[in-house]
Amino acid sequence: MPSRPTPLTALRARPRPLPSSLVTSPRPRAFPTSLVPRAAALSTTAQRASVKDYAAAFLHGSEEAKEHLKQQHSKLVGRHKYVHELQRHQVLPQHVEQYKKLIEGYYRGIHESSEFDARLTGSWEIVVGDVDTFVHIWEYQGLGGFERTKAAIRESRGHLQFFNHEILPLINSRNSQLCTEFKFFPVTDPQERGGLYELRTYDLKPGALLEWEHEWRGGLEARIAAGHTPVACWYAGIGKLHTVHMIWHYASLEARREIRAASWLNDKWSNTVSRTVPLTQSMTSNILKALPYSPMR
Structure with a gap:
C-alpha cells in the first residue's frame, strides 16, 4: 500500500503532461484471401452475393475484424495507469x-x-445544471486498488457507520462509474486555479468510441489554441457505458x-x-465550483 503525505494540501500528483504528439491510428487491417470471390466456380447469383460480401468487407471490415476491433477499443484508447471513480451525490x-x-x-x-489505497482528485458542487449535486473523483492504483479500498471501508466500522448514519440520510440519490483516462488526454496535476470548472458528458452510440476518440483527438489542438484549459477526460468502463x-x-x-466563440473560427474545430456529433446520442454540461478541501480547485 503506497504511503502519502498526511496533509491534504501537500498532495502532489504524478506529473502527467498533455502529450505534444497525438496517438497514432491503428494499422490498416489486411483482408484474408478467403474473402475474394472465386467467380469461375460460382453461379451468377452466387457471384453477385459473394462480390457484395467482398465489397462490404472492403468498405466496412469483415464481421470478424469488426468484432476484434471492438474488443481492442479499450487497449487502443485507454491509458490504464489508474482507475478513476466518478461519484455523484x-x-x-x-x-x-x-x-x-x-x-x-x-x-x-x-x-x-x-x-x-485511494487518492482524492477533486470534489465539486454543481452550481449551473444539476444543482444540489456534488461530484467527487477518486483515483486508485488500478481495479485492485479500488477493490482494496472498498473492502477496507466495509471492514472499518467507524467509517461505514459514520457514512450510513450521518451522511446517507442527506442524499436523495447517488451513482458511480469506474472510468479510464484517454491516452491523448490524461488527468492534469491537482492544483489551485480558482475560477470554475465545466463537466461535459457525452453519451455515445454503442460501438462509436474508437471513431469518436480519433476525430475528437484531432480537434483538441484547435481547442487549446483558442484558450481552453483541459483538465481531464475519461470513458466509462463500469457503470453507465x-x-x-x-x-x-x-x-x-x-x-x-x-x-x-474563438474555437469556431478554427475550421479544424x-x-x-x-464528424463527432453523428456519433453522439446526447450531451450534458454542468458548471462546477470546487469545494474548499478539493485538491483540484
Whole structure:
C-alpha cells in the first residue's frame, strides 16, 4: 500500500503532461484471401452475393475484424495507469450545507489515511445544471486498488457507520462509474486555479468510441489554441457505458463564452464537431465550483 503525505494540501500528483504528439491510428487491417470471390466456380447469383460480401468487407471490415476491433477499443484508447471513480451525490436541498461539512471530514479521513489505497482528485458542487449535486473523483492504483479500498471501508466500522448514519440520510440519490483516462488526454496535476470548472458528458452510440476518440483527438489542438484549459477526460468502463466525461477549467463564465466563440473560427474545430456529433446520442454540461478541501480547485 503506497504511503502519502498526511496533509491534504501537500498532495502532489504524478506529473502527467498533455502529450505534444497525438496517438497514432491503428494499422490498416489486411483482408484474408478467403474473402475474394472465386467467380469461375460460382453461379451468377452466387457471384453477385459473394462480390457484395467482398465489397462490404472492403468498405466496412469483415464481421470478424469488426468484432476484434471492438474488443481492442479499450487497449487502443485507454491509458490504464489508474482507475478513476466518478461519484455523484444528489443531496436534499435543505441539507446541502450540512452535507458539505460532513463529507469534507469523511473524505479527508479516507484520503489522508494509509489504510486506504485511494487518492482524492477533486470534489465539486454543481452550481449551473444539476444543482444540489456534488461530484467527487477518486483515483486508485488500478481495479485492485479500488477493490482494496472498498473492502477496507466495509471492514472499518467507524467509517461505514459514520457514512450510513450521518451522511446517507442527506442524499436523495447517488451513482458511480469506474472510468479510464484517454491516452491523448490524461488527468492534469491537482492544483489551485480558482475560477470554475465545466463537466461535459457525452453519451455515445454503442460501438462509436474508437471513431469518436480519433476525430475528437484531432480537434483538441484547435481547442487549446483558442484558450481552453483541459483538465481531464475519461470513458466509462463500469457503470453507465458508452459515456465520455471531460473537465475543462475557465476563469469565469464570460471567459468561457469568449473562448468557445474563438474555437469556431478554427475550421479544424468545426470539422471535428461535424464528424463527432453523428456519433453522439446526447450531451450534458454542468458548471462546477470546487469545494474548499478539493485538491483540484
